[in-house]
Amino acid sequence: MEEFITLSMQLHLLFVILLVVLIIINLYLLKSDSVFIKLSRKLELIAPQYYIVLSAIFFTGIIVMAVKKFAFSLSVWMMILVWLFILVKGIKKHKIYKKMEKRDENSQVDYKKLAIKKYTIDAILIIVTIIFTYGVH
Numbered sequence: 001m002e003e004f005i006t007l008s009m010q011l012h013l014l015f016v017i018l019l020v021v022l023i024i025i026n027l028y029l030l031k032s033d034s035v036f037i038k039l040s041r042k043l044e045l046i047a048p049q050y051y052i053v054l055s056a057i058f059f060t061g062i063i064v065m066a067v068k069k070f071a072f073s074l075s076v077w078m079m080i081l082v083w084l085f086i087l088v089k090g091i092k093k094h095k096i097y098k099k100m101e102k103r104d105e106n107s108q109v110d111y112k113k114l115a116i117k118k119y120t121i122d123a124i125l126i127i128v129t130i131i132f133t134y135g136v137h
């Protein structure tokens with residue numbers, strides 16, 4: 001049982017790290033000066049991975065919670081809230097992307113700004129959650 005808890009916790013943490021890596025890749029692409037159509041193709045390619053990793057974080061989180069008999073600590077509430085925030089903001093960003101005028105330069109600049117802001121906030125929230133989780137223990 002002890003091994004199972006350690007494994008699910010390590011997996012949970014691994015997916016959190018993977019999410020941070022995906023954020024860094026997204027930010028790197030958004031800040032590189034490539035043509036928007038090429039950039040959007042690359043971003044569209046990574047977007048599904050972001051949500052797959054987010055689901056994996058939730059799934060492994062639920063396993064860890066179940067193993068710990070659903071004891072809700074403050075850090076777990078924080079993780080769930082951060083996770084929901086990232087998901088909801090991600091859906092909103094995707095809707096904006098779908099509706100935007102892809103060939104209009106102003107819309108391209110606005111979308112890039114919005115995406116950079118979103119991923120920066122995601123990264124800050126994740127780092128704060130990690131610090132809080134280890135700080136509380």
Ligand code: HEM
Binds near residue numbers: 062080083130
């Ligand atoms: C982006 C969001 C999340 C981040 C950054 C995050 C981060 C972490 C970290 C750093 C740990 C400590 C791992 C260790 O000690 O090795 C942890 C543990 C845990 N996570 Fe998350 N997590 C997130 C989302 C979730 C979600 C959505 C759930 C539940 C559905 C969840 C449930 C748990 C549980 C139950 C633990 C064990 C807590 C304890 O030991 O008291 N996490 N998480």
